[in-house]
Amino acid sequence: MNLLCLSISHHTAPLEVRERLWFSADEIRSFLPTLREHLHIDAAMFSTCNRTELYAFSSDERPLEFDRLRNLLVEGKSARDIPVDSFRFLTGVDAVDHLFRVASGIDSLVIGDVQILAQVKEGLLLAQEAGTSGFLLTKLFHAALRTGKRARHETRIGEGAVSVSYAAVELAEKIFDELREKTALVIGAGEMAQLTAKHLRGKQIGTLHITNRTPERSKHLAAMVGATVIPYEEFKNHLGGIDIVIASVAAEEYVLTAPMLAEINKRRTAGALFLIDIGVPRNIDPAVRKLENVFLYDLDSLNGLVHENEAKRRNEVPRVTRIVAEEQSEFTVWVSGLHATPTIAALTDLIESIRKEEVEKNINRFDPRDRELVDLVTKRIINKILHTPIVNLKNGSDESHSERLHTISALRKLFGIDGEKDAEHEA
Amino acid sequence: MGFFVDSVNILLPAFYFVVVWTYGKAFFGDIVWAKVTKSHLLISTVSLHFLYLLARAIEFNHPPVTTIFEILSVLAFCVAIAYLIIEIRSKSGETGYFILNIAFFFQFVSSAFIRDLLEVPEILRSNFFGLHVGAALLGYAAITISAVYGFLYLMLYHQIKASNFGMIYAKLPNLETLERMSYTAFKMAFVFLGVAIFVGFLWLPQTFLDVSYSDPKLVGTILLWLLYGIGIAAKRLGEWRGRKVMILSVWGFGITIFSMTVVNIFFSGFHNFY
Numbered sequence: 001m002n003l004l005c006l007s008i009s010h011h012t013a014p015l016e017v018r019e020r021l022w023f024s025a026d027e028i029r030s031f032l033p034t035l036r037e038h039l040h041i042d043a044a045m046f047s048t049c050n051r052t053e054l055y056a057f058s059s060d061e062r063p064l065e066f067d068r069l070r071n072l073l074v075e076g077k078s079a080r081d082i083p084v085d086s087f088r089f090l091t092g093v094d095a096v097d098h099l100f101r102v103a104s105g106i107d108s109l110v111i112g113d114v115q116i117l118a119q120v121k122e123g124l125l126l127a128q129e130a131g132t133s134g135f136l137l138t139k140l141f142h143a144a145l146r147t148g149k150r151a152r153h154e155t156r157i158g159e160g161a162v163s164v165s166y167a168a169v170e171l172a173e174k175i176f177d178e179l180r181e182k183t184a185l186v187i188g189a190g191e192m193a194q195l196t197a198k199h200l201r202g203k204q205i206g207t208l209h210i211t212n213r214t215p216e217r218s219k220h221l222a223a224m225v226g227a228t229v230i231p232y233e234e235f236k237n238h239l240g241g242i243d244i245v246i247a248s249v250a251a252e253e254y255v256l257t258a259p260m261l262a263e264i265n266k267r268r269t270a271g272a273l274f275l276i277d278i279g280v281p282r283n284i285d286p287a288v289r290k291l292e293n294v295f296l297y298d299l300d301s302l303n304g305l306v307h308e309n310e311a312k313r314r315n316e317v318p319r320v321t322r323i324v325a326e327e328q329s330e331f332t333v334w335v336s337g338l339h340a341t342p343t344i345a346a347l348t349d350l351i352e353s354i355r356k357e358e359v360e361k362n363i364n365r366f367d368p369r370d371r372e373l374v375d376l377v378t379k380r381i382i383n384k385i386l387h388t389p390i391v392n393l394k395n396g397s398d399e400s401h402s403e404r405l406h407t408i409s410a411l412r413k414l415f416g417i418d419g420e421k422d423a424e425h426e427a
Numbered sequence: 428m429g430f431f432v433d434s435v436n437i438l439l440p441a442f443y444f445v446v447v448w449t450y451g452k453a454f455f456g457d458i459v460w461a462k463v464t465k466s467h468l469l470i471s472t473v474s475l476h477f478l479y480l481l482a483r484a485i486e487f488n489h490p491p492v493t494t495i496f497e498i499l500s501v502l503a504f505c506v507a508i509a510y511l512i513i514e515i516r517s518k519s520g521e522t523g524y525f526i527l528n529i530a531f532f533f534q535f536v537s538s539a540f541i542r543d544l545l546e547v548p549e550i551l552r553s554n555f556f557g558l559h560v561g562a563a564l565l566g567y568a569a570i571t572i573s574a575v576y577g578f579l580y581l582m583l584y585h586q587i588k589a590s591n592f593g594m595i596y597a598k599l600p601n602l603e604t605l606e607r608m609s610y611t612a613f614k615m616a617f618v619f620l621g622v623a624i625f626v627g628f629l630w631l632p633q634t635f636l637d638v639s640y641s642d643p644k645l646v647g648t649i650l651l652w653l654l655y656g657i658g659i660a661a662k663r664l665g666e667w668r669g670r671k672v673m674i675l676s677v678w679g680f681g682i683t684i685f686s687m688t689v690v691n692i693f694f695s696g697f698h699n700f701y
Contacts, residue, residue: 160597174587176601186467269665271603289588293669301590308592 004064004103005095009051010109013086020079024048031076042134046123050109057136093332100324103144104151112157112313117148135406148329157316160309164302165195168276171204172244176270181205185319188248189217196246197225209233235387239264246276247283258287265291338408340393355382428486435479440538442472443531450524469511476504493561496541503533505568521598528573547679556628559623566619574680576609578675588631613676648687
């Protein structure tokens with residue numbers, strides 16, 4: 001299998017190197033045809049903040065040259081000075097294994113990263129748009145997508161929040177049933193407040209209010225996440241109707257004190273009050289933890305949840321690795337069957353077994369003197385039927401290599417040779 | 428028929444044990460086969476239990492609610508079927524292990540001590556009796572379910588408060604769902620117990636000449652009913668929410684079990700006048 005993978009990732013290079021080789025979707029669309037033009041290969045690639053991955057397949061018998069591929073990649077981004085050891089270079093089965101590991105999320109910086117699968121899919125779509133995906137790479141990416149989906153469905157690799165802001169929202173979901181019926185207030189407009197507000201909006205929080213000392217920043221964040229602004233001086237008056245409070249402001253003293261929240265809690269008739277304090281120094285008096293139906297979390301407790309989730313995901317890696325190995329084995333078996341010679345042999349065996357079975361079943365109907373003739377005639381018929389397809393398979397007629405693989409695959413599928421799997425359909 | 432009743436009486440606790448064990452495997456061990464088979468096992472067990480109660484009624488010619496141990500078996504059946512309905516409606520089987528343990532316990536005690544009662548007083552064949560006992564049993568089943576969900580709520584509440592994000596945190600439904608499930612059963616317990624008490628007050632004086640209003644079962648049930656009424660009123664008025672109502676539901680169950688046990692130990696019948 002003349003398959004090659006060129007990878008630069010958080011395993012091999014620091015961010016300042018990776019960012020120089022980050023490709024936008026438009027850049028990938030224009031780069032892939034250049035590759036095909038220079039190297040006559042099928043190619044697909046995807047680029048994220050943590051990795052840029054290029055997969056190439058050559059129909060040429062000579063192995064692909066890593067340096068030529070790398071040179072084209074770095075020249076495209078004017079990054080010739082990036083050292084060679086920033087790259088990983090994988091071929092054949094190793095390249096397949098690598099892509100499957102990436103798609104399943106176990107090669108990600110954040111183990112079980114859910115976005116990578118969409119990025120692999122986008123990589124395939126971009127290659128298809130550029131006309132460089134080819135038959136084998138398309139099948140490879142479909143198998144990778146299937147591996148990623150299996151990893152997520154059959155294991156817990158993607159479960160549990162692994163960022164503080166998302167952990168806060170996940171905790172809210174463990175307290176409240178329907179976030180769309182709840183009201184949240186974000187105090188502050190910094191980066192953490194923004195992220196948490198976005199996650200809450202993503203979970204379809206019913207009503208979202210923003211308050212901040214600087215009204216302009218409140219308005220900006222409110223516009224970004226579809227929230228309403230409450231003036232900072234007035235937000236305490238609204239706390240009676242709030243279910244979730246996210247506090248993230250720079251303040252020397254507690255913004256929400258225990259006596260204040262005790263008084264509000266007494267007046268509340270609705271369910272729990274969920275408080276997230278991601279301010280440093282802390283914005284909410286820790287004594288409110290003692291209040292009934294009030295849940296308070298600060299950065300330390302959220303980090304604890306994140307670390308536990310990370311550990312749980314790491315425990316799932318061996319199960320995902322087994323899925324990767326299964327899929328890799330299945331794919332390599334499928335690829336090895338795509339050669340003309342084994343396909344011809346399998347097809348001939350199949351037809352011959354059918355002929356033999358039918359002849360044996362009906363041979364007693366013939367006169368004993370004719371039986372040898374029946375055997376001979378049926379063999380001749382089969383040979384004549386198979387002659388043209390076999391010659392075409394051997395010579396490949398005028399097809400490109402990719403088209404030829406497609407033909408062989410279609411033939412195997414039509415005749416049910418080796419239980420050909422429709423990877424395309426499943427992906 | 429007698430052989431069937433006797434055999435199933437022995438088999439039922441074993442069936443419930445297997446069901447609880449399978450639900451436990453699915454909850455704690457995350458075992459795939461357990462997740463797939465647990466509901467089927469429960470349906471089979473509940474069906475067998477129904478046939479058992481039916482066969483018992485036919486064989487002994489009276490509804491199987493004439494002794495405390497027959498009542499425990501019906502209660503186990505009510506709890507199991509109520510849970511099955513909850514599981515099907517909510518499409519969530521995470522709480523089965525906790526609820527079905529109660530059904531297993533009730534059936535185990537019932538199977539161990541149940542006796543065949545061929546002759547029962549004619550009074551126990553009355554429609555009022557059926558309504559009285561039926562409503563009371565549904566009330567007790569609701570009390571049980573409310574208490575289990577209340578208990579799960581309190582466990583999860585304390586785990587979340589203590590930032591203990593273990594298995595209970597990961598697998599149980601959220602607090603609001605547990606509270607809603609418990610409170611729904613809580614309200615049903617109040618309604619059914621109310622019906623049982625009301626029918627009892629109408630029917631008992633006509634049937635038993637020596638009916639005593641100081642009967643501990645009667646007094647206990649009325650107090651329990653009043654307690655549930657206070658809980659509902661406090662919740663509706665916004666005075667109580669979350670934890671307090673859940674604590675009450677757990678206490679309600681405790682009082683019920685205590686009241687049943689005391690009556691059973693100190694008196695020959697379900698009430699002191701019967």
